[in-house]
Amino acid sequence: MKLSDVVATLEQIAPPELAEDFDIGRIGLTLDLENDIQKIAVSLDPTRYVLKRAADIGADLLITHHTLIFHPLNLINKPLAEILRIALDNNISLYSMHTNLDKAKGGINDALARRIGLSNIVDTAVGKIGTVSSCPAETFVNHVAKSLDTHVQFTGRKEEISKVMVFGGSGFRNEYLAVAKQYDVDAYVSAELKHDIIRSWEDMLLVDATHYATENPGMQDLCTVLEEKLRLDVEFIDHNPFIEVL
Amino acid sequence: MKLSDVVATLEQIAPPELAEDFDIGRIGLTLDLENDIQKIAVSLDPTRYVLKRAADIGADLLITHHTLIFHPLNLINKPLAEILRIALDNNISLYSMHTNLDKAKGGINDALARRIGLSNIVDTAVGKIGTVSSCPAETFVNHVAKSLDTHVQFTGRKEEISKVMVFGGSGFRNEYLAVAKQYDVDAYVSAELKHDIIRSWEDMLLVDATHYATENPGMQDLCTVLEEKLRLDVEFIDHNPFIEVL
Amino acid sequence: MKLSDVVATLEQIAPPELAEDFDIGRIGLTLDLENDIQKIAVSLDPTRYVLKRAADIGADLLITHHTLIFHPLNLINKPLAEILRIALDNNISLYSMHTNLDKAKGGINDALARRIGLSNIVDTAVGKIGTVSSCPAETFVNHVAKSLDTHVQFTGRKEEISKVMVFGGSGFRNEYLAVAKQYDVDAYVSAELKHDIIRSWEDMLLVDATHYATENPGMQDLCTVLEEKLRLDVEFIDHNPFIEVL
Amino acid sequence: MKLSDVVATLEQIAPPELAEDFDIGRIGLTLDLENDIQKIAVSLDPTRYVLKRAADIGADLLITHHTLIFHPLNLINKPLAEILRIALDNNISLYSMHTNLDKAKGGINDALARRIGLSNIVDTAVGKIGTVSSCPAETFVNHVAKSLDTHVQFTGRKEEISKVMVFGGSGFRNEYLAVAKQYDVDAYVSAELKHDIIRSWEDMLLVDATHYATENPGMQDLCTVLEEKLRLDVEFIDHNPFIEVL
């Protein structure tokens, strides 16, 4: 299948126009090697490990959530050269879907909401909101940890949880939490919780379920969608950073 | 004792010139109510709880690490009005020491290094570096958790830890970790670890010991110094956000 | 009456969208204390004197033209703390209408035009234009001084006055006077006349009738409108700066 | 005398380095016609009247406080073309001294201080401070009006005046008045008083003695200095804007 046809399908799944302004240059083909696509690899980050694995399984295209070169650069250092070398030697093109996939129907946030088992899912400008059958905060937190197979951190005063908002990745931002507040949400599930956020939103249950575990489901689900739409071999590569807690 | 004399001592302990450029307006007296100072309260954040407690113990001045109004504003919303009301009703002036206290001799980073028990502490442009007797990574992590009385998260491939860099608060930034790398540090202790940092610094032990637990020792130590220098009653107010982990 | 209902009426009188871009943060509720509104005070500026007087008459809401905190800040100095203390102790919310009231139907400029007795008033992008029965410049100037009960300064070469433009407050700006010129205006009434304006617009009669006297009529008229619309007790507080001339 | 020699003397009197940053392009020769200088005219503004008068008296150089083209432009409209035509037809170069003359020894502010009869004049970063024999505010205001031969406006609560700060031209700015406050000044004499200044500095006597009357003495004094230093014919051209008050 021609790369341009694959790209057309990817743009239909997560239209680039949905991306945030700060994502200029981080969406779409970021390494364009014009090959005929037989096999696709999908992963969260284009790390050295992931590229190597993609080469081992014979992928022609690697689709990731985070782009290879986040901040524009004009120096190529050794770790980057190493990754490029693997891609070039094995003719693997790179394609990124970032904030456009966050918001897309069936994208990062949708997948996260479904993995946690939310009902009555509705769309907001920033994340997804849904409900769980009313339960104590601790029960809910345990459920999140198990559903996403991760440790979690949590804080905030809520006792009974029913309405939940989710945002995959680094979603603990004041402007997002203000939206959650407007919807009278009981719990907010995202990652990379920071001190000033904890101080400002004390009366909501804040659950930090790690960047990886909240975004990964969306990339996993993407595999199934792509296989159906493209009738190509698509393989997910898992590269967990293995954060541990004591 | 006159407020201006207290301020002179505070500026000697943490000279305002040490503060970062972005801290304009966040250092020094941020609420100036001109009272005669009999009692001082010290805490990390000027939350509603802390102000109330300061009023209860009869404090005339509250010294915090984070300022009350972080981003300049011209609207005073209800939560802020509430805090101001307590301060004004009880005549409590507010004074902040932020990045100037981070770097000051005996400041946030120094206190953190001592609390963890580092030896041979040296100053760098961004944090403090010291050594522990060589031990496995897990032993070191356990030791940090116990010393700071907090849960910790950690990641990274190091096996044997000897050289350690510490930075209180939100210190997992690429430019700080580049300094750590230059010094061949084995472990870096700070807070608010994020996914992109985990991905970029895989060959160092990164220990996230929470924002509160890494900055609080510096504020506690400040009490002792102030009591000695001012011969006034100084009381520490602890307001732990109580993050929990599952 | 609920504060939110009062605010709805105020936004109907002077829609916030009419405000200039530079007025971000200066329109609407600037101190929000959520009280049930029984009595409203109206004045030009939220000075210490005005706040005290508002407290004396038992006002729950003070509506002013100029906002309390004009430039965003993160330090609260003593004079501001004093004003805040009065507002907080007496539970007085603050609400500002600035450039949105200038332009609103029945607003600052409209009231000024009516107070001077202009006929055939028409709206321009910046001020109001109307006519007086043709008279010598000095007669017109005398009339303005008497109508607004203020001393006035004037300059410019016009001899016979018939068409007049008015702009309450600091309206001697080149871009506004260019509009006046386009309409072939004989006299321009506003405040805070400056030397470079005098030099650039010599062939129009420029009448400086002080900032206070040109804006105050609009605030006085607002009282009547509010009483009618809200059926509440509304009281005007006059705080003239008493500029004198020799 | 060569123009370059005249310029050297002018730069010695008011060094261009003293000028404020915003005066870029407004200091020094602004129309350079390279003539041999026999006669110099001095005035506050390069108006059409002043240029004509300079031509009538046969001046080769016109020195003014305000520059001809204040805001950089690339269109030359009719009034400006008219002024340029007079200068070019009569070979009159133009030279401006603005904020550099304000601050220079013997410059605008010095001349103003002497004209009002201040004693013990000292220099501050922004204006001159001196004393008068203690007298009631009204006596002082009357004295200023008479000394500068102008009407004045005044406001503020001071009763007894002894210490005075002066700043020629548009000197009612918050940052300047803060300096006055620091020096515990009773009265501040300048021009173009505005409403927000009146509101913020109520406990100082603020005297607005017009832009023209506060800057003109400095330009008049410059004539005497130039005649002495250059041994050339120097003539002052007075072009009062004739503001009147009712």
Added chain:
Amino acid sequence: MKLSDVVATLEQIAPPELAEDFDIGRIGLTLDLENDIQKIAVSLDPTRYVLKRAADIGADLLITHHTLIFHPLNLINKPLAEILRIALDNNISLYSMHTNLDKAKGGINDALARRIGLSNIVDTAVGKIGTVSSCPAETFVNHVAKSLDTHVQFTGRKEEISKVMVFGGSGFRNEYLAVAKQYDVDAYVSAELKHDIIRSWEDMLLVDATHYATENPGMQDLCTVLEEKLRLDVEFIDHNPFIEVL
């Protein structure tokens, strides 16, 4: 004929709205001397030579492509004063048409396309595209040099030329050449070819036919149009910079 009527016709030929944003202040009357127009001069640049020649032939208005004051200024140096003197002494108004004439129907780019003899001319966002009967690159280059009566420089690998894009003046910019590429152009004719452009666009024939020779035809053609539309005497002034090549 009144100047305002001439201006109306000029705005119809090259509507000012067509100009690029960076041309603010460079379009339309740039020296406005309000004369009755009997004779018009047209030239590429308002140089001293051109102004002198315009005065000699009795022109009341000089129309040029480049404006007299390109970057806004507030100092008038000697060369500029000299040019202004000629204009003012001879009452010659100045009018500029820059990027608006580039794009106008029958403007700079259109005239260039016709002078080179392109067929099937179509408009793009940046230049004009047309065809020549297919010929070797060298034949085409020779033809351009002869048509525009200039030497040319050329580079790039194309062998057979059929589709051509032209842009008068300084048109070798990456964003313009990207458009040419999109249209699969064989040759691009413009001026001021630079090294980085040569390196980046090696597979197109790039022909540098000088700024003057590529823009001048548009100004010459403007004369004919003006004579027809205005029934006035219009004369073209040629001021070739005479670049020579060895």
Added chain:
Amino acid sequence: MKLSDVVATLEQIAPPELAEDFDIGRIGLTLDLENDIQKIAVSLDPTRYVLKRAADIGADLLITHHTLIFHPLNLINKPLAEILRIALDNNISLYSMHTNLDKAKGGINDALARRIGLSNIVDTAVGKIGTVSSCPAETFVNHVAKSLDTHVQFTGRKEEISKVMVFGGSGFRNEYLAVAKQYDVDAYVSAELKHDIIRSWEDMLLVDATHYATENPGMQDLCTVLEEKLRLDVEFIDHNPFIEVL
């Protein structure tokens, strides 16, 4: 020889601190592949042709004047991928010396001055100035063309040439020519002459000797210096863009 030792020598020849501010990220190692350096290639631009040639001759390091990625980017398109592939497959590191080499002793401008045979060479802030034995302009232009083995374009009124300023590459900028004027230069040799420059500097001989021919001598001379200092095999790769003139 270790790459770091080669880099140390390169930094001694052209200290990075000499570079202009806009050259951030364009100086030094721009592709770092950590090899042991046996052979060095030097060229003006890292084009595909040059990289291929460098690979053919077995170079481990390619030193160029212009950097590979001029404007920071986060997308790698096909032409760039192709160049990177050659570098990575053949383990060729890239090193750039740009404005630091322009100004360095024995750098681009020095080499150009020597190639043209200037005497009494002196350094200015922007280029080199020297003298030739006085000769007619045409003789001088012929000499430049022959010395640099290129065609040249020239313009300007000078008849007799003696004092000459040179600047390799794109040096026809107003601020550089103002320096030339200050030194009373007769001729200025550089590249990429533009129309507005021609119009503004008519009384100097301006010689455009192409970007390539004015910068290339500096890169050629660098080979000799490197061979002497490093005792390594250094080879120059010539990739002339072959601009032709008719």
